[in-house]
Amino acid sequence: EAQVTQNPRYLITVTGKKLTVTCSQNMNHEYMSWYRQDPGLGLRQIYYSMNVEVTDKGDVPEGYKVSRKEKRNFPLILESPSPNQTSLYFCASSLGTTNTGELFFGEGSRLTVL
Amino acid sequence: DAKTTQPNSMESNEEEPVHLPCNHSTISGTDYIHWYRQLPSQGPEYVIHGLTSNVNNRMASLAIAEDRKSSTLILHRATLRDAAVYYCILRDVHRDDKIIFGKGTRLHILP
Numbered sequence: 001e002a003q004v005t006q007n008p009r010y011l012i013t014v015t016g017k018k019l020t021v022t023c024s025q026n027m028n029h030e031y032m033s034w035y036r037q038d039p040g041l042g043l044r045q046i047y048y049s050m051n052v053e054v055t056d057k058g059d060v061p062e063g064y065k066v067s068r069k070e071k072r073n074f075p076l077i078l079e080s081p082s083p084n085q086t087s088l089y090f091c092a093s094s095l096g097t098t099n100t101g102e103l104f105f106g107e108g109s110r111l112t113v114l
Numbered sequence: 115d116a117k118t119t120q121p122n123s124m125e126s127n128e129e130e131p132v133h134l135p136c137n138h139s140t141i142s143g144t145d146y147i148h149w150y151r152q153l154p155s156q157g158p159e160y161v162i163h164g165l166t167s168n169v170n171n172r173m174a175s176l177a178i179a180e181d182r183k184s185s186t187l188i189l190h191r192a193t194l195r196d197a198a199v200y201y202c203i204l205r206d207v208h209r210d211d212k213i214i215f216g217k218g219t220r221l222h223i224l225p
Contacts, residue, residue, distance in 0.1 A: 042216050103148075
């Protein structure tokens, strides 16, 4: 089954404790992206990647890092989480450049930073 | 980046058609118009997309204005399960970069 898998789905952590949210897709998609969703602010893009070893900033990249060492994985790294990073995070993927294919989203990861 | 404008919320009665508008006055010639929806407690899911011509699929229809500066997602017969946030976005066929979702339209269905 074609899917985007995020882990963990729920996480409560404390300020400053490094964490990684993993994202994996099984559709051989070139494009992957991370979004955060906050009440009243809609979906905001954090980082995106057009292919292996190619990443770029979205609208709200501060406080986050990503890597794309393999095509299927696109982890989101919070080196030193802060309470303002408490949010619902979504990973998405699609076929790449010059393709108008649909975005597939994961089920979301709800992160709370105390 | 070309952006879209949608109403914050809309209401419709069950079993009636729903027309969800989207303005994209700065659309470029290579931008496709995509619609997604997000059901409660789920990630967004693809609904439909188009370039110039109107499009139909099993979920909805997409009507695109002749000048492409606006579009309308049409749900032909709304059900309670269609209550969701609907997002209209633009995606450039030649570039894979920022894909801006915005806040979308929250659709309420009245029984």
